[in-house]
Structure formats: structure tokens, C-alpha cells
Amino acid sequence: MGCNINLSFFVFVTAIIATSYSLTKRNIILQNHIDDTLQDDLRSTSLDPILFWNQVVLQACANDYGKVVVFRPDQDDPxxxxxxxxxxxxxxxxAMKSFDRIHQHVTEGSRPLTNDSSAKQYGMIASIIEAAYQTLSFLYPQQRPIFDTIYRAHLYQIRNKTNSQGDINIGLSVGQLTSSFMIENRKSDGSFGNAPYTPRRQPGYHKPDLIHSEKGFLGVH
Structure with a gap:
């Protein structure tokens, strides 16, 4: 009996080591799939945070259909x-609107606001970074190691540009709250339901795919 216990423990430990090695290897592969353009942008002195994280989003979309990067797409249809x-x-x-109120909010509901003008520049950048990072990590969880690396690098860049870390911390809190609100707000948007669909024989409406009948009207054909 003792021999069986020892053997079971050995198998258990071996499985943990193998899994850990596999995950470590996968993380290395993921981090190697950070686009060179993104790395160059992070070295730029005139980096626009919205445009930069938009590029991260586009890269995440491309990676989502790369078998080397993910096991299966996190967002598997258009x-x-x-x-x-x-x-x-x-x-x-x-998140940006919490600092710059020139435009109207898109989403109804309460959100954090700040009137501290000294926090505006770096606080706003930090809020954008945090909001993008949190939502990307939630929607594309398999690519989290990539986002972690980019997130740390971008924060390191802006932390070296100001002596007031409090401004950045305010922004991170705003970004965290904003992303949490946005994710929660979209949980009930009906995207996960199986609503009935009645095909219409008119231009511009979806028609059932006779060759791939298993595909729904939202999926890839």
C-alpha cells in the first residue's frame, strides 16, 4: 500500500512539473509574439496611449487566430x-473622459471623476493603460502574459516621466473602476443568449448556410 501511495505521489508531482514547464514554455512563446512595432512605440517619446493600445488590441485579434499563441480563439467569430x-x-x-470632459460619456451609469488638474496628464494616461489592460485580459485571457509585459513596460515609461506617483495611482484606480464597470455593464447585453432567428428572403439579411448548417448566424461561415 505504501508503495502505491509513493507511486501516486510521484505521478502527481511529475504531472505538476510537466504542467509548470508547459505553462512556462507557453509564456515564453507568448512574450515572443509581442510585435516589434509595439516595442518600438514604447521607446517613443511621443506615444499616444489610445493609439498604442489600439495597436495592442489589433495584435491580440491577430494572435487570437494563431494556433501557436492560443489553444482556441477567445473571441471565435466576427x-x-x-x-x-x-x-x-x-x-x-x-477612462479618458474622467479627466478630459470635452465629449459626452457613451455609457450610462456612475463612474469616477476627478477635478485635480495636476493629475490630468499622467493620470489620464495611466487610466487608459489600466482600462485597456483589464478589459484585454478579461476578453483575451490566453494572451495575459503578453498584456502583462506591455502593461509593465508602459507604466515604467510614464513613471519615469513624473515625480508624482500619486497622479499615476489615481489614474490606475480610475482605469480599474471604469473597466470593471464596463465589463459588468456588458454581461447582460444578450451576446451569450440563443435568441431565435427567423430568416428573411431580402437583401442584407442573414441566410442559413446550407453547407455549414451547424454555424449560427453570428459565427464564421
Whole structure:
């Protein structure tokens, strides 16, 4: 009996080591798939945070269909991808709007606001970084190691540009709250339901795919 216990323990430990090695190897592969353009942008002195994280989103979309990067797509059809893009960009916009109120909020509901003008520049950048990072990590969880690396590098860059870390911390809190609100707000948007669909024989409406009948009206054909 003791021999069986020892053997079972050995198998258990071996499985843990193998899994750990596999995950470590996968993380290395993921980090090697950070686009060179993104790395060059992070070295730029005139980096626009919205445009930069938009490039991260586009790279995440490309990676989502790369078998080397993910096991299977996190957003596996055009409609799901469009929804993910909307959530991420809306979160960035709302985070920015907490500091720059020139435009109207898109989403109804309460959100953090700050009137501290000294926190505006770096606080706003930090809020955009955090909002993008949190929503990307939620919607594309398999690519989290990539986002972790980019997130740390971008924060390191802006932390070296100001002596007031409090401004950045305010922004990170705003981005965290904004992204949480956005994710929660979209949980009941009906995207995960199986609503009935009645085909219409008119131009512009979806028609059932006779060759791939298993595909729904939101999926890839």
C-alpha cells in the first residue's frame, strides 16, 4: 500500500512539473509574439496611449487566430470580436473622459471623476493603460502574459516621466473602476443568449448556410 501511495505521489508531482514547464514554455512563446512595432512605440517619446493600445488590441485579434499563441480563439467569430473591440475601446474612452470632459460619456451609469488638474496628464494616461489592460485580459485571457509585459513596460515609461506617483495611482484606480464597470455593464447585453432567428428572403439579411448548417448566424461561415 505504501508503495502505491509513493507511486501516486510521484505521478502527481511529475504531472505538476510537466504542467509548470508547459505553462512556462507557453509564456515564453507568448512574450515572443509581442510585435516589434509595439516595442518600438514604447521607446517613443511621443506615444499616444489610445493609439498604442489600439495597436495592442489589433495584435491580440491577430494572435487570437494563431494556433501557436492560443489553444482556441477567445473571441471565435466576427461578432464576438467586434463586441470585444467595443468593450475595450469604450473602457479606454470612458477612462479618458474622467479627466478630459470635452465629449459626452457613451455609457450610462456612475463612474469616477476627478477635478485635480495636476493629475490630468499622467493620470489620464495611466487610466487608459489600466482600462485597456483589464478589459484585454478579461476578453483575451490566453494572451495575459503578453498584456502583462506591455502593461509593465508602459507604466515604467510614464513613471519615469513624473515625480508624482500619486497622479499615476489615481489614474490606475480610475482605469480599474471604469473597466470593471464596463465589463459588468456588458454581461447582460444578450451576446451569450440563443435568441431565435427567423430568416428573411431580402437583401442584407442573414441566410442559413446550407453547407455549414451547424454555424449560427453570428459565427464564421
Amino acid at each position: 461578432a464576438a470580436t467586434a463586441r470585444a473591440f467595443a468593450i475595450i475601446h469604450n473602457a479606454m474612452y470612458e
